Ligand code: SF4
């Protein structure tokens with residue numbers, strides 16, 4: 001199973017929660033929005049999806 005975290009830039013406020021909470025450091029702030037620059041490292045824990053205050057993150061699961 002592989003995982004692909006996606007950020008809806010319209011919903012992201014750049015609060016930084018996902019950046020701080022991700023255990024494998026997937027996200028970086030770019031132009032005030034979270035960017036999943038290391039999406040390939042995602043382990044699918046969903047901490048980002050659950051804790052984003054605006055529901056901007058969706059973690060896709062891929063075979
Ligand atoms: S937790 Fe949500 S709103 Fe905050 S920076 Fe991450 S994606 Fe954006």
Ligand code: SF4
Nearest residue numbers: 022042043045046048
């Ligand atoms: S699901 Fe977990 S590992 Fe993947 S980007 Fe979100 S916090 Fe990081």
